[in-house]
Amino acid sequence: DTGVSQDPRHKITKRGQNVTFRCDPISEHNRLYWYRQTLGQGPEFLTYFQNEAQLEKSRLLSDRFSAERPKGSFSTLEIQRTEQGDSAMYLCASSVASQRASYNEQFFGPGTRLTVL
């Protein structure tokens, strides 16, 4: 399978614990995005990277959240001191951005479902 992969698919944790999710984008995709989706809502943009540079962060990304893409390939999203309100599906997407095309399709992974007890 050459699509976007995410690990783990499910995570149950207790309030106050730290969690880390991993995303592996499609090979050669230089952009990587993180979204959060709560039940009955559409995905909400959190942040995106072009190669290893984090270019934009949503105000939804509080200081308990940190994302990295150290070598411009896979990315991690860490949530510190989890709260019950963090329970959601965390989606990763990747795309190829080029100067020739103004539109770049984002391909989504299956998501990591987080439950904070």
Added chain:
Amino acid sequence: QKEVEQDPGPLSVPEGAIVSLNCTYSNSAFQYFMWYRQYSRKGPELLMYTYSSGNKEDGRFTAQVDKSSKYISLFIRDSQPSDSATYLCAMSAWNNNDMRFGAGTRLTVKP
């Protein structure tokens, strides 16, 4: 008021019906308009995108954008049970980096 409004449904139709899904938006800077399909416990997959106003057709699917009314639609002809999913509209201002999604409409097509 949310930037993108979408009726969450649920919407239930018989097989073969024409389905109409709609979204309204408030940000006039949006230029790219997308429709995604999301099956249960899966990530969204892109069905179609449209740049600016106009219509676009792909098989049984037709997307329409009316920027003057800030209104977009997706029509599904000859709907099939396999079309049962949640349909999300999404929009972005430029370069499709910061997409804003609607809440999604849950569609069920009954055999």
